[in-house]
Amino acid sequence: xxxxxxxxxxxxxxxxxxxxxRRVNAFAQANPxxxxxxxxIGDVTEPLPQACRDAMVQAIEDMGDRGSFKGYGPEQxxxxxxxxxxxxxxxxxxxxxxxxxxFISDGSKCDCGNILDIxxxxxxxxxxxxxxxxxxxxxxxxxxxxxxNDKGEYGGLVYLPISADNGFTAEIPNYKVDLIYLCFPNNxxxxxxxxxxxxxxxxxxxxxxxxxxxxxxxxxxxxxPSLPHSIFEIEGARDCAIxxxxxxxxxxxxxxxCAFTVVPKSLxxxxxxxxxxxxxxxxxxxxxTKFNGVSYIVQRGAEAVYSPEGRSQTQALISFYMENARxxxxxxxxxxxxxxxxxxxxxxxxxxxxxxxxxxxxxxxxQTCNVVGTPGSGFGAAGEGYFRISAFNSRANxxxxxxxxxEKFKV
Amino acid sequence: xxxxxxxxxxxxxxxxxxxxxRRVNAFAQANPxxxxxxxxIGDVTEPLPQACRDAMVQAIEDMGDRGSFKGYGPEQxxxxxxxxxxxxxxxxxxxxxxxxxxFISDGSKCDCGNILDIxxxxxxxxxxxxxxxxxxxxxxxxxxxxxxNDKGEYGGLVYLPISADNGFTAEIPNYKVDLIYLCFPNNxxxxxxxxxxxxxxxxxxxxxxxxxxxxxxxxxxxxxPSLPHSIFEIEGARDCAIxxxxxxxxxxxxxxxCAFTVVPKSLxxxxxxxxxxxxxxxxxxxxxTKFNGVSYIVQRGAEAVYSPEGRSQTQALISFYMENARxxxxxxxxxxxxxxxxxxxxxxxxxxxxxxxxxxxxxxxxQTCNVVGTPGSGFGAAGEGYFRISAFNSRANxxxxxxxxxEKFKV
Numbered sequence: 001x002x003x004x005x006x007x008x009x010x011x012x013x014x015x016x017x018x019x020x021x022r023r024v025n026a027f028a029q030a031n032p033x034x035x036x037x038x039x040x041i042g043d044v045t046e047p048l049p050q051a052c053r054d055a056m057v058q059a060i061e062d063m064g065d066r067g068s069f070k071g072y073g074p075e076q077x078x079x080x081x082x083x084x085x086x087x088x089x090x091x092x093x094x095x096x097x098x099x100x101x102x103f104i105s106d107g108s109k110c111d112c113g114n115i116l117d118i119x120x121x122x123x124x125x126x127x128x129x130x131x132x133x134x135x136x137x138x139x140x141x142x143x144x145x146x147x148x149n150d151k152g153e154y155g156g157l158v159y160l161p162i163s164a165d166n167g168f169t170a171e172i173p174n175y176k177v178d179l180i181y182l183c184f185p186n187n188x189x190x191x192x193x194x195x196x197x198x199x200x201x202x203x204x205x206x207x208x209x210x211x212x213x214x215x216x217x218x219x220x221x222x223x224x225p226s227l228p229h230s231i232f233e234i235e236g237a238r239d240c241a242i243x244x245x246x247x248x249x250x251x252x253x254x255x256x257x258c259a260f261t262v263v264p265k266s267l268x269x270x271x272x273x274x275x276x277x278x279x280x281x282x283x284x285x286x287x288x289t290k291f292n293g294v295s296y297i298v299q300r301g302a303e304a305v306y307s308p309e310g311r312s313q314t315q316a317l318i319s320f321y322m323e324n325a326r327x328x329x330x331x332x333x334x335x336x337x338x339x340x341x342x343x344x345x346x347x348x349x350x351x352x353x354x355x356x357x358x359x360x361x362x363x364x365x366x367q368t369c370n371v372v373g374t375p376g377s378g379f380g381a382a383g384e385g386y387f388r389i390s391a392f393n394s395r396a397n398x399x400x401x402x403x404x405x406x407e408k409f410k411v
Numbered sequence: 412x413x414x415x416x417x418x419x420x421x422x423x424x425x426x427x428x429x430x431x432x433r434r435v436n437a438f439a440q441a442n443p444x445x446x447x448x449x450x451x452i453g454d455v456t457e458p459l460p461q462a463c464r465d466a467m468v469q470a471i472e473d474m475g476d477r478g479s480f481k482g483y484g485p486e487q488x489x490x491x492x493x494x495x496x497x498x499x500x501x502x503x504x505x506x507x508x509x510x511x512x513x514f515i516s517d518g519s520k521c522d523c524g525n526i527l528d529i530x531x532x533x534x535x536x537x538x539x540x541x542x543x544x545x546x547x548x549x550x551x552x553x554x555x556x557x558x559x560n561d562k563g564e565y566g567g568l569v570y571l572p573i574s575a576d577n578g579f580t581a582e583i584p585n586y587k588v589d590l591i592y593l594c595f596p597n598n599x600x601x602x603x604x605x606x607x608x609x610x611x612x613x614x615x616x617x618x619x620x621x622x623x624x625x626x627x628x629x630x631x632x633x634x635x636p637s638l639p640h641s642i643f644e645i646e647g648a649r650d651c652a653i654x655x656x657x658x659x660x661x662x663x664x665x666x667x668x669c670a671f672t673v674v675p676k677s678l679x680x681x682x683x684x685x686x687x688x689x690x691x692x693x694x695x696x697x698x699x700t701k702f703n704g705v706s707y708i709v710q711r712g713a714e715a716v717y718s719p720e721g722r723s724q725t726q727a728l729i730s731f732y733m734e735n736a737r738x739x740x741x742x743x744x745x746x747x748x749x750x751x752x753x754x755x756x757x758x759x760x761x762x763x764x765x766x767x768x769x770x771x772x773x774x775x776x777x778q779t780c781n782v783v784g785t786p787g788s789g790f791g792a793a794g795e796g797y798f799r800i801s802a803f804n805s806r807a808n809x810x811x812x813x814x815x816x817x818e819k820f821k822v
Contacts, residue, residue: 001620001687002589003531004680008693015699043482048474056471056708063459063667066805070666071454106517106668106703113701117552120414137700141528178413209412255481255707256474257517269415276412282419288426289548290524292517295709296666297467394477 007143012152016133016378017041020362027366037401039328039389040372042187042347044252046320046394048301049313052251055304059297070296075288077104077260081299084306085260089245095232101264101280103287104294104302108217108246108259113138115213115242115261117290118282119269123178126158128170130188130379130386132215135181151381161382162189164351168340169197176208182231183215185222188379188388189349190341192227198234205240211269211279212241217259220250220318222344230262238264242279249346249392251305251314258294258302321346324398325391331402332389335410346391349376353409361387369404418554423563427544427789428452431773438777448812450739450800451783453598453758455663457731457805459712460724463662466715470708481707486699488515488671492710495717496671500656506643512675512691514698515705515713519628519657519670524549526624526653526672528701529693530680534589537569539581541599541790541797543626546592562792572793573600575762579751580608587619593642594626596633599790599799600760601752603638609645616651622680622690623652628670631661631729633755641673649675653690660757660803662716662725669705669713732757735809736802742813743800746821757802760787764820772798780815 020040028036062068076082082099090097105111112134125144127135136154139145146155153159158177160170168191182201184193205212214231222229231241243262247253267279294302304310325342332339332350342348350373352361358375365371365387376386391398431451439447473479487493493510501508516522523545536555538546547565550556557566564570569588571581579602581593593612595604616623625642633640642652654673658664678690705713715721736753743750743761753759761784763772769786776782776798787797802809 001679001681002622003534004682004688004690004693005529005531006682008529008696009682009688011696041483045477045480045482047477047480048471050475053471053475057468060459060464060467060471064461064464066456066458069456069458069663071456071663072452072665106706109703110701118416118419120416123414134700141697141700211413252480252482254483254703257703257706268412270412271415271417271420277415277420279415282415285419285422286552289545289552290521292520292665292668295517295668295706297708298706 005141005143007141010140010145010147010154011137012148016374020372020374023363024366024372034370036370036372037393037397038372039393039398039401040374042249042390042392043254044249044392046252046317048252048256049305049310049317051304051307051310051313052301056297056301059300063297073293073296073299075291075293076284077102077294078296078299081303084303088306090230090232090262093229093233095230096238097232097262097264101262103261103263103283104299105259105261105291106257106294108215108244108248109134111244111259111261112213112215114286114290115283116142116144117286118279119179120272124158124176126160126173126177126180128162128181128183129159129381130162130376130383131181132183132187133379153381159380159382162191163382164340167191168349169193172200172204177210179211179213180205181213181215185218185345186341187218188347188374188376188383190343190345190347192222192224192344194226195228195234198228198231202231202234202236202240206236209270210240211267212237214241214243216243217246218249218345219245220314221322221346223322224344227344232262232264238266240267242267247302247305250318251302251310252317253302256298256301258298321391324393324395327398327402328389328391331406335406337409342391348389348391350387350389352385352387355385358384358387365405368408369401371401371404416552418552421551421556421558421565422548423559427785431783431785434774435777435783445781447781447783448804448808449783450804450809450812451785453660453801453803454665455660455803457663457728459663459667460716460721460728462715462718462721462724463712467708467712470711474708484704484707484710486702486704487695488513488705489707489710492714495714499717501641501643504640504644506641507649508643508673508675512673514672514674514694515710516670516672516702517668517705519626519655519659520545522655522670522672523624523626525697525701526694527553527555528697529690530590531683535569535587537571537584537588537591539573539592539594540570540792541573541787541794542592543594543598544790564792570791573602574793575751578602579760580604583611583615588621590622590624591616592624592626596629596756597752598629599758599785599787599794601754601756601758602760603633603635603755605637606639606645609639609642613642613645613647613651617647620681621651622678623648625652625654627654628657629660629756630656631725632733632757634733635755638755643673643675649677651678653678658713658716661729662713662721663728664713667709667712669709732802735804735806738809738813739800739802742817746817748820753802759800759802761798761800763796763798766796769795769798776816779819780812782812782815
């Protein structure tokens with residue numbers, strides 16, 4: 001009989017979000033009158049920017065005429081989109097990134113998982129704890145870990161705890177790891193990294209020949225002008241970092257699907273026998289062989305994000321969600337609950353009141369306030385005692401949810 | 412230094428289509444007046460069906476309103492699309508396939524590569540020769556092969572030759588292989604398989620516990636009503652086959668991007684220690700973890716393929732390309748050139764005249780007729796002496812190309 005990839009059996013059965021859905025559905029069935037407000041999954045709720053919609057309608061018209069019809073596009077994405085990204089997201093911030101180093105994809109989740117294809121199986125790998133589960137699960141599936149323990153930690157992975165004690169930025173290890181996942185602004189904690197902190201990571205990576213896998217999916221939510229939006233704002237990062245970006249959260253593309261990954265041409269890895277190889281060529285080959293590019297229509301929609309109208313409409317969306325975040329922060333703080341994040345990120349990271357466990361607080365919030373959030377322990381052992389509240393919802397829902405919480409929890 | 416995936420270095424440097432592009436560009440630069448007609452890459456040329464465009468414009472409108480806006484969709488695809496596929500592509504042909512067994516994706520090329528994620532590294536793997544290069548390259552990248560030899564064959568892969576001698580259908584081996592790639596209607600040869608031939612493969616697979624990876628991307632081009640469109644028309648296939656389908660060629664979605672993969676719930680594989688595991692669950696987990704679904708807009712476009720208007724418009728596209736194929740077949744035959752395929756597939760597989768090698772015929776056709784095709788040897792050693800001509804082009808271009816070829820080559 002054909003053999004399966006046994007590593008899949010190491011994955012924890014209850015993935016976080018299905019378990020949340022199960023509990024919410026059970027509660028909703030038992031309490032059909034309850035008006036449940038969902039501040040759990042980080043999914044956008046507001047309409048796509050008009051500029052993006054207009055560009056996509058135009059692209060569909062292009063597809064209706066033989067002369068302007070588009071068949072297979074470049075697997076790496078259209079030059080007109082890559083150029084705009086390189087200029088407006090990178091060169092305008094002083095990052096030396098060329099359009100050819102940008103690979104358009106259908107999602108950062110895909111890219112975060114697929115990037116492992118080009119790496120060997122014998123690298124040591126570090127993640128923060130708590131962490132976006134996809135970094136961990138894709139390494140489990142690729143056979144880079146041992147079994148899971150009671151705390152939900154996989155053997156062989158290096159976990160770097162982040163908590164209020166270290167300002168939610170991991171301490172840089174004093175030993176070598178080959179691949180390090182960093183996410184700033186952070187999902188789930190909403191924490192940010194200063195240039196100095198990222199410089200320390202880049203220095204570490206260059207010293208050890210490590211590669212930083214930098215997830216900047218939430219960079220557009222940064223309000224503090226002193227904070228870096230890209231790892232490539234850091235001196236030396238071109239030699240040690242890959243960056244993941246997405247249109248999901250800034251332009252509301254979670255259901256439209258477009259993202260990109262930046263692989264500098266100066267980035268190198270090593271073969272088993274010590275030969276040095278450029279990673280750009282490997283990723284280019286991977287994408288050419290296992291991917292066929294993003295829909296022309298969607299790429300035209302993404303391009304419109306960089307038009308003057310698109311920029312202002314996208315900025316309005318971000319301001320809207322960040323005002324939600326401000327309301328969440330202020331109301332919870334006023335209720336005597338300790339909160340973090342939410343100032344440069346659409347996530348507010350809540351210390352559960354009265355020493356409740358993450359899941360106990362989840363159940364209590366659901367039952368007493370009919371509000372859904374995400375238990376911090378679902379993101380890793382060190383997330384226990386925390387809770388993630390997302391700013392992605394309508395103003396009315398956010399205000400109503402905060403009213404209910406402050407009424408029930410006010411000390 | 413971080414380690415790379417050394418298997419990438421085994422890949423042959425000159426991928427077929429870039430090499431074709433290089434030669435065509437060199438010729439075009441040296442002969443700027445030449446009117447080159449491209450019948451090489453299997454890319455569609457005609458406008459998207461009106462029904463698909465209308466549905467996508469409506470979907471963009473949905474995205475503009477908070478009430479109908481769509482964020483993250485199901486990773487497996489929307490139920491309304493999966494249901495229509497299950498009914499119209501499978502149940503209507505007597506195939507016992509449920510909507511839950513259909514996974515919507517952004518392309519068959521992606522799925523053909525990604526499917527290897529759920530299998531172990533110790534399976535024996537068979538491909539036909541000639542073959543669609545993606546099956547081979549993704550196995551090389553996954554470390555399932557040894558080095559490549561002078562003929563372009565990778566160590567460890569089982570090559571099943573197909574040629575005029577066996578009617579371009581591989582002889583079924585008398586030994587066990589675990590995974591078998593089959594493609595009908597075939598790319599590149601345009602050959603088809605009868606129900607009897609597929610039944611023999613299914614019987615083989617069930618005897619040996621093998622899995623058939625069945626690529627049916629060209630099924631819509633089948634004209635002969637006796638030929639099966641799906642492996643699931645064959646008794647017992649639910650226990651031994653995965654099928655890949657695409658909207659690329661029937662509805663002209665090469666630049667729009669939508670496809671699907673069928674994984675029956677009855678399909679099983681084995682762990683190293685002999686435990687039996689359902690493949691559906693593994694693929695579901697793979698897609699949930701490393702993929703975020705296809706654009707809502709694009710899925711609405713694909714759904715429209717199943718409307719009465721979409722069906723008739725898609726049928727018109729197929730008839731158009733098949734009329735091109737008929738012209739190519741007849742004209743080349745009249746010129747004394749031996750041709751295969753093109754009757755139930757958009758590819759005509761040409762025996763090169765005068766015993767020319769595939770690349771010599773390529774160069775000659777380019778230089779004397781300014782027509783581009785694809786050298787058969789690019790698809791594998793047993794493709795030497797053959798040449799692929801695609802029916803995907805305008806009527807005028809196909810007629811002009813055939814006029815030039817018959818004038819130059821007529822015996």
